Amino acid sequence: MCLEKARAWINQASSIAVLTGAGISAESGIPTFRGTAGLWKQFRPEDRATPHAFARNPETVWEWYDWRRSLISQAQPNAGHLALAELERSTPRFALITQNVDGLHQRAGSHNLLEVHGSIWKLRCTKCHREWHDQTVPLMLPPHCECGALARPGVVWFGEALPRDLWSSAEDATAASDVFLVVGTSAAVYPAAGLIHLARASGAKVVELNTEETAISAEVDCTLLGPAGEILPQLLNPNAQT
Numbered sequence: 043m044c045l046e047k048a049r050a051w052i053n054q055a056s057s058i059a060v061l062t063g064a065g066i067s068a069e070s071g072i073p074t075f076r077g078t079a080g081l082w083k084q085f086r087p088e089d090r091a092t093p094h095a096f097a098r099n100p101e102t103v104w105e106w107y108d109w110r111r112s113l114i115s116q117a118q119p120n121a122g123h124l125a126l127a128e129l130e131r132s133t134p135r136f137a138l139i140t141q142n143v144d145g146l147h148q149r150a151g152s153h154n155l156l157e158v159h160g161s162i163w164k165l166r167c168t169k170c171h172r173e174w175h176d177q178t179v180p181l182m183l184p185p186h187c188e189c190g191a192l193a194r195p196g197v198v199w200f201g202e203a204l205p206r207d208l209w210s211s212a213e214d215a216t217a218a219s220d221v222f223l224v225v226g227t228s229a230a231v232y233p234a235a236g237l238i239h240l241a242r243a244s245g246a247k248v249v250e251l252n253t254e255e256t257a258i259s260a261e262v263d264c265t266l267l268g269p270a271g272e273i274l275p276q277l278l279n280p281n282a283q284t
């Protein structure tokens with residue numbers, strides 16, 4: 043049975059890497075981009091999350107990000123986020139690679155966190171490229187850098203490259219892992235999909251947790267179907283209540 047096999051692999055592992063996506067945050071009430079109630083049903087990505095949209099209309103883009111910041115500020119990390127923070131404390135080498143920008147892993151207590159798509163709580167100057175954190179909700183729009191130039195959200199937009207240093211840390215952690223967990227993401231899209239191939243090529247056991255089967259289910263060592271907030275506590279603590 044997948045749950046028991048995966049639990050044994052995790053218990054024997056000295057190095058674990060985890061890749062998370064929107065699914066784990068959806069369980070905290072954060073709207074996802076895709077799916078039936080996805081954000082892209084209401085907004086076209088090219089109008090909200092591209093450098094071109096921001097150059098054309100920074101106020102509209104900022105209003106959308108400010109609205110998302112306020113939704114996220116009202117959400118709480120769920121049992122899945124908390125279980126991953128606990129797994130980090132009990133694993134000698136651990137890295138959490140997330141495609142989420144909401145900061146919920148941090149709030150749950152995760153430390154070695156690679157936010158490869160940036161953070162909605164980070165702002166970046168469009169001129170001097172200084173980066174800083176600001177948790178204010180709502181922001182005074184549009185926010186500016188202390189140099190006077192316009193600030194932008196510190197997230198990776200469509201058409202932009204992932205931060206190189208973060209991404210190579212993600213690849214290193216993946217290649218070094220004995221177990222690679224894929225949580226709440228179909229990971230069908232590159233470059234995230236590349237991490238799964240890298241994990242397999244490096245000999246890691248790859249365990250997928252998702253509410254439904256995905257394009258990668260056929261390639262992984264086992265798939266656990268269900269909400270991360272239920273499955274992760276069961277996986278990491280055999281005495282957890284179901």
Ligand SMILES: [Zn+2]
Pocket residue numbers: 167168169170171172187188189190191
């Ligand atoms: Zn500046």
